[in-house]
Amino acid sequence: MSETSVVESRLREAGIVLPGAAAPVANYVGAVRSGRSLTVSGQLCLDGEGRLVARGRLGEHISPQEGREAAKACAINLLAQVKHAAGSLDRVVRVVRLGGFINAVPDFVDLPAVMNGASDLMVLAFGDAGRHARSTIGVASLPLGAAVEVEGLFEVDGDA
Amino acid sequence: MSETSVVESRLREAGIVLPGAAAPVANYVGAVRSGRSLTVSGQLCLDGEGRLVARGRLGEHISPQEGREAAKACAINLLAQVKHAAGSLDRVVRVVRLGGFINAVPDFVDLPAVMNGASDLMVLAFGDAGRHARSTIGVASLPLGAAVEVEGLFEVDGDA
Amino acid sequence: MSETSVVESRLREAGIVLPGAAAPVANYVGAVRSGRSLTVSGQLCLDGEGRLVARGRLGEHISPQEGREAAKACAINLLAQVKHAAGSLDRVVRVVRLGGFINAVPDFVDLPAVMNGASDLMVLAFGDAGRHARSTIGVASLPLGAAVEVEGLFEVDGDA
Numbered sequence: 120m121s122e123t124s125v126v127e128s129r130l131r132e133a134g135i136v137l138p139g140a141a142a143p144v145a146n147y148v149g150a151v152r153s154g155r156s157l158t159v160s161g162q163l164c165l166d167g168e169g170r171l172v173a174r175g176r177l178g179e180h181i182s183p184q185e186g187r188e189a190a191k192a193c194a195i196n197l198l199a200q201v202k203h204a205a206g207s208l209d210r211v212v213r214v215v216r217l218g219g220f221i222n223a224v225p226d227f228v229d230l231p232a233v234m235n236g237a238s239d240l241m242v243l244a245f246g247d248a249g250r251h252a253r254s255t256i257g258v259a260s261l262p263l264g265a266a267v268e269v270e271g272l273f274e275v276d277g278d279a
Numbered sequence: 280m281s282e283t284s285v286v287e288s289r290l291r292e293a294g295i296v297l298p299g300a301a302a303p304v305a306n307y308v309g310a311v312r313s314g315r316s317l318t319v320s321g322q323l324c325l326d327g328e329g330r331l332v333a334r335g336r337l338g339e340h341i342s343p344q345e346g347r348e349a350a351k352a353c354a355i356n357l358l359a360q361v362k363h364a365a366g367s368l369d370r371v372v373r374v375v376r377l378g379g380f381i382n383a384v385p386d387f388v389d390l391p392a393v394m395n396g397a398s399d400l401m402v403l404a405f406g407d408a409g410r411h412a413r414s415t416i417g418v419a420s421l422p423l424g425a426a427v428e429v430e431g432l433f434e435v436d437g438d439a
Numbered sequence: 440m441s442e443t444s445v446v447e448s449r450l451r452e453a454g455i456v457l458p459g460a461a462a463p464v465a466n467y468v469g470a471v472r473s474g475r476s477l478t479v480s481g482q483l484c485l486d487g488e489g490r491l492v493a494r495g496r497l498g499e500h501i502s503p504q505e506g507r508e509a510a511k512a513c514a515i516n517l518l519a520q521v522k523h524a525a526g527s528l529d530r531v532v533r534v535v536r537l538g539g540f541i542n543a544v545p546d547f548v549d550l551p552a553v554m555n556g557a558s559d560l561m562v563l564a565f566g567d568a569g570r571h572a573r574s575t576i577g578v579a580s581l582p583l584g585a586a587v588e589v590e591g592l593f594e595v596d597g598d599a
Contacts, residue, residue, distance in 0.1 A: 145551060146558040147573045151535045153594045154475065155314065158536045161574030176545065215311045216318045220576045221420075225336065228424040231305060238306040253307045254321030254430040256380045257420030260541075260577030264548040270574040274313045315474065375471045376478045381580075385496065388584040391465060398466040413467045414481030414590040416540045417580030434473045 126208035126244050133243055135195060138167035140203035150204035152275070155212070157204055161220065161270040162196035163262060164189035173266035177257075178227030181266045190219065190236030193269035197237075198244060205275045214241045214251040216272040222265065223257035230255045237269045286368035286404050293403055295355060298327035300363035310364035312435070315372070317364055321380065321430040322356035323422060324349035333426035337417075338387030341426045350379065350396030353429035357397075358404060365435045374401045374411040376432040382425065383417035390415045397429045446528035446564050453563055455515060458487035460523035470524035472595070475532070477524055481540065481590040482516035483582060484509035493586035497577075498547030501586045510539065510556030513589035517557075518564060525595045534561045534571040536592040542585065543577035550575045557589045 127137065140149050141162070150159045164172045173189035175181050181189070194217075202208050219234040221227075234255040241249035261268050287297065300309050301322070310319045324332045333349035335341050341349070354377075362368050379394040381387075394415040401409035421428050447457065460469050461482070470479045484492045493509035495501050501509070514537075522528050539554040541547075554575040561569035581588050 143570075145555050146562040146570060147537070148570045149572070151533060151570075151572045153533060153535050158572045158592070160572040161576070213311065213313060215313050217307070218574065220574070223420045225420050225579075227420055228422060230420065230422050235305050242306040250303075250306060250308045250311075252309070252311045252318045252320040252430075254378065254380070254428065255422060256321070256418045256428065258576045259385075259419045259579045260543045260545050260547055260550065262548060262550045262575060268574065268576065270572075272318070373471060373473060375473050376480075377467070383580045385580050387580055388582060390580065390582050395465050402466040410463075410466060410468045410471075412469070412471045412478045412480040412590075414538065414540070414588065415582060416481070416578045416588065419545075419579045432478070 124207050124209050130244055137195065137199045137202060140199045141196060149200040152204060155274050157201060157273040157275050159197050159200045159271040161268045162193045163265040164192040164267045165196060166192060171263060171265055174264045175266055176222045176224050177233060177266065178224035183229060183232055186233035186266055187236035189267040190234055190269060191240050193267050194237035194240035197269060197271045201273055210275045210277055211245060211273050212276050213274040214245060214249045215274055217251050217253040218270040219253060219255040220258045220261060220268040222261045227257060230257055284367050284369050290404055297355065297359045297362060300359045301356060309360040312364060315434050317361060317433040317435050319357050319360045319431040321428045322353045323425040324352040324427045325356060326352060331423060331425055334424045335426055336382045336384050337393060338384035343389060343392055346393035346426055347396035349427040350393055350429060351400050353427050354397035354400035357429060357431045361433055370435045370437055371405060371433050372436050373434040374405060374409045375434055377411050377413040378430040379413060379415040380418045380421060380428040382421045387417060390417055444527050444529050450564055457515065457519045457522060460519045461516060469520040472524060475594050477521060477593040477595050479517050479520045479591040481588045482513045483585040484512040484587045485516060486512060491583060491585055494584045495586055496542045496544050497553060497586065498544035503549060503552055506553035506586055507556035509587040510553055510589060511560050513587050514557035514560035517589060517591045521593055530595045530597055531565060531593050532596050533594040534565060534569045535594055537571050537573040538590040539573060539575040540578045540581060540588040542581045547577060550577055
């Protein structure tokens with residue numbers, strides 16, 4: 120990191136270090152810029168070394184607290200993609216939307232508390248500009264058996 | 280409501296009164312404006328008093344007609360968020376997209392008929408400008424056990 | 440097709456002929472233009488004659504290879520909608536995002552390989568401009584019992 124990023128400094132003070140952006144593994148990419156919108160691919164709950172922090176379903180193998188940590192890991196990976204695509208997290212004008220996909224058994228309904236792990240990270244990073252629209256759903260399965268996947272839409276400044 | 284809204288008048292004639300926009304319950308908000316786009320958070324099938332109008336799964340506890348009414352309730356809540364964020368429903372230029380999440384058992388496949396409850400409300404409110412792109416899927420679970428959740432993307436005029 | 444389309448020629452060389460855009464069957468439409476964004480409704484894995492190419496769930500009735508072909512069929516239907524809405528596929532500046540919904544049993548986790556059938560088609564059609572952000576999830580059910588549904592967001596040039 121050659122420049123001082125206000126947002127990254129704030130994250131580091133909270134003990135959060137961004138990993139490298141996960142490399143594309145097929146014919147898609149981590150993020151696409153169109154105008155001032157940056158659309159980020161769904162990110163799994165992988166840690167900085169590419170390992171799942173939670174594998175399995177909420178309401179079965181994964182506790183709500185583990186799910187919340189998994190959602191936070193997804194959010195950190197979203198920010199890594201934003202930094203890679205936009206050059207710096209300081210170019211984020213607004214977190215527009217998060218979409219949360221929670222791997223859950225049909226009877227598990229406290230999906231919002233799990234998703235808060237991702238939402239809280241955005242507000243930690245960006246303050247009020249991190250407050251976003253969101254949709255949270257329980258899904259039948261996720262890639263690699265991940266417990267949580269989160270996608271994001273960001274408004275960024277400057278030219279594409 | 281201090282101003283006369285053409286769209287709200289039309290809704291009232293059809294017997295539909297908008298509730299207040301549901302308050303944010305965590306670090307997210309009901310809707311985010313970015314340029315001319317207004318992204319609205321997934322809305323559950325809550326009535327004007329905050330009670331679920333349908334709880335459970337299509338194909339199990341909930342009939343298609345009940346599901347359709349639930350989707351309509353989600354759409355009404357979307358409009359409440361749009362009014363709150365944009366000031367008036369009359370600023371809606373186009374309903375761009377609805378995303379419908381139907382809580383359903385795997386063998387229930389008539390998801391489009393359920394989702395029509397939301398789509399029809401948009402056309403009732405906005406006429407041709409209410410005809411939108413949409414995606415409808417059956418999900419494993421939803422917050423609070425709601426039968427239906429719908430998210431929306433709207434184009435609005437004027438300045439942010 | 441009255442004009443020569445570079446992209447359609449490329450598809451034809453690969454043996455792919457676009458079907459007509461599926462007609463709207465309710466109060467929604469195949470695609471909505473807003474500024475330079477074209478939002479396309481979720482497309483099912485229908486062939487050129489409107490028949491499902493794969494019905495059922497991955498991990499149960501449908502093999503990964505059949506799922507991949509189903510995802511490709513969804514992508515072809517997305518392009519048919521884009522052509523119908525934008526006039527020509529040559530007006531696509533960028534494939535911004537695909538959302539992949541895979542009808543899957545909870546234990547089926549190789550969802551990305553299925554979704555590659557859609558992603559690869561976009562790169563075949565548009566080259567680097569076809570490389571997109573994407574989110575892939577396993578869902579509990581889909582309309583008609585389809586194995587795969589894919590939605591899309593495209594950046595297009597020219598005036599609306």
